[in-house]
Amino acid sequence: MRGSGPRADAGREHEQVPVAVVGLGAIMPGAVDVRGFWRNAVDGRDLITDVPPDHWLVEDYYSPEPGTPGKTYVRRGAFLPPVDFDPLWHRVPPRDVPMTDTAQLLGLVVAEQVLADLAGGLAGLDRERVSVILGASSLELLSTVACRVQYPLWRKALREQGLPESRVRAAVDAISAQYAPGTEATFPGLLTNVVAGRIANRFDLHGANHTTDAACASSLAAVHGAVAELALGRADLVLTGGVDAANGIDTFMCFTETPALSPTEDCRPFSAGADGTMLGEGLAMFALKRLADAERAGDRVYAVLRGLGASSDGGGTAIYAPVPQGQARALRRAYRQAGYGPGTVELVEAHGTGTAAGDRAEFRALREVFDDGDREDRRWCALGSVKSQIGHTKAAAGAAGLLKAVLAVHHGVLPPTIKVDRPNPELDFAGSPFYLNTVARPWVRGPDHPRRAAVSSFGFGGSNFHLTLEEHAPSGAGRLRTAPTELVLLGADSAEELLARIDGLDTGRAPADLARDAARAFSAARSH
Incomplete structure (x- = not known):
């Protein structure tokens, strides 16, 4: 059974070549690996904390009054735990580490996790046909270099204050000394594309290597490119996902000035109390193969990617405003590629930033597409967002959501979204296909189709991506037949x-x- 189909209104999308997720790796707030991430997700842990002093100092940049020049009204976020990094093991000269962005270094750690999780690692694979395509948007060291070369402005300002030239020189030298000196390693150490380049170099991979930037949709944009690489036969394995370790004060100030951050310093997607997002950081990567190749090789398949729709909002709106019609366009394209409709999808990991405009636009787009089928029952699809736990990981946001969805279909568990005990009444959940899943639940699979989930990710500039995936049903295994026995879950007050x-x-x-x-x-x- 294909399930209810989306409106046959337009589109020449062909069914996507099924793509298998065969390896996972991650470093996320509160977790140094995938196991820790999943445990936190299922346990509903709130990982938003005070800003650590090694990121920026609250006394320098925080003011509770929004609009204070040079200050942010937020002093909380979600941050990566300490991670051991052995530069020699990863073939990074120790002297170059201070001039190398954290995202590049941790990218090596997560890529190694993925390859270790892949059955047999790289053995038996033609490295000429292994690619690295990652989502990344900005690296923190770029702002450091930009600050370091502003000395003419410092000198001018000091002279205008009447300081003698000797004191001007001393002050400029003292400020310059706060920054690591430039070396030949500085330029590659701050380039976004080198996040992928270091991985290809470290593991001797000869396929394509590049990053893609679609702002907060960068991760799914990278997966979009990875799926195309496999579908066109240009690669046999692709490492893909998203990387974002930029939670410095410059990032906080950009989101403060938008303004998109929560003045109450919490992220509550789809909640009546939602008033903005919170910033997070993280890395998640996936090893992808064509499903037929993965099955032939006997790989463990975590999930199967079935459809990935992409769209642009086009013109007529502000470049940063979410547009429901553009998002719905991406959803419809995904389900046409998948060959099944949203009526069989039972979990949506939403973009879910917790901003009023963003939540309204996304819910409207979801209703437009999910209502457009032959299902008449209501509240059959769980809706959630991992941002309620780890904040908005920006370029890695889609990868965090995809990791959660992949693990959910693999383990047969619907993980919770926290802080939504009172849903936003403007969104009319009662009359919709969706319910907010607030506790971990077993995901009982029916006899007609495998467990299916979907992930959305949207970025400034009108970039929209929606991916639909399902659990793996090995050929001939008969996993979709009605079982002679089933576990029945019952609950009561006595x-x-x-x-x-x-x-x-x-x-x-x-x-x-x-x-x-x-x-x-x-x-x-x-x-x-």
Whole structure:
């Protein structure tokens, strides 16, 4: 069964070549690897904390009054944990480390995790046909270099204050000494594309290597390129995902001036209390293969990417304003490529920034596409956003959402979104296909289709991406047949009530139907 299909209104998209996710790696707030990320996601941990002093000093840059020149009204965010980095192991000269952006260094660590997770690693693969395509937007060292060369402005300002030339020179020298001196390693150390280049160099990979910048949609833009690389036969394995370690004061100031940050210093996507986003940082990468190749090689397949729609908002609006019609266009393209409709998707990992305009636009786009099918029931698809836990990881946001969705279909668990106990009443969840999943739940798979999820990511400039994926059903394994037995989840407020519910089960029905209905009833009870 294909499920309900999107409107057949236009489009020449062909069905996408199925792409397998065969390796994972990540460093995220509160987690140095994928296992830690998933544990935090399922446990619903809030990883937004005070800004650590090695990022920037609150006493220098914070003011509770929005609009204060040179100050941000936010002093919290989500930050990476300490990570051991061995420069010699990763073939980075120790003297070059201070001139190399953190994103480049941690990118090597995460790429190594992915390759270690890949069955057999690179053994047996033609390295001529292994590519690296990553989403990355900006690196922090660029601002450091820009500041270091501003000495003519410092000198001019000091002279205008009447300081003698000797004191002007001394002051300029003292300020310059606060920055690492420029060397031959400085330029490559601050380039965004070298995040991918270092990985290709370290692991001797000879396929394409480049980064793509679509602002906060950069990760899924990179996956879009990686899928095309595989579909066109230009590569047999692609390392892809997103990298963002830029949570310095310059990033905070940019988001402060937009203004997009939460004045109450929390990220509550789709909640009645949502008033802005919070900044995070993170890295997540995936090893992708054509599904047929992965199955032939006997790889572990975490999930299968089925459709990836991309669109632009076009003209007529502000360059930074979210446009529901543009987002809906990307969704429709994804489902046409997938060959199934959104009516079979039971989890959407939303862009979900927690801004009022962003949440409204995204929910409107989702309603437009998900309502446009033959399902008449309501509240059958879980909606959430990992940003409620780790903030907005910017260029890595799509990768964080994709990692959560991949692990959800792989483990058969619907992870929670936190801080949404009271949904935004303007969004009318009760009359929609969506419910906000606020606790971890077992994801009971029905007999008609595999578990299916979707991920959205949108960026400044009108860049829209929507990816739909499903769990892997190995050829001939019969995973979609109705099982003779199923685990049935029941809940009650007392032992007597629980026994009554057990006695009331219709044992004449198919076990899968019983399990699915029981899980829905349990979820509905927990939602109230």
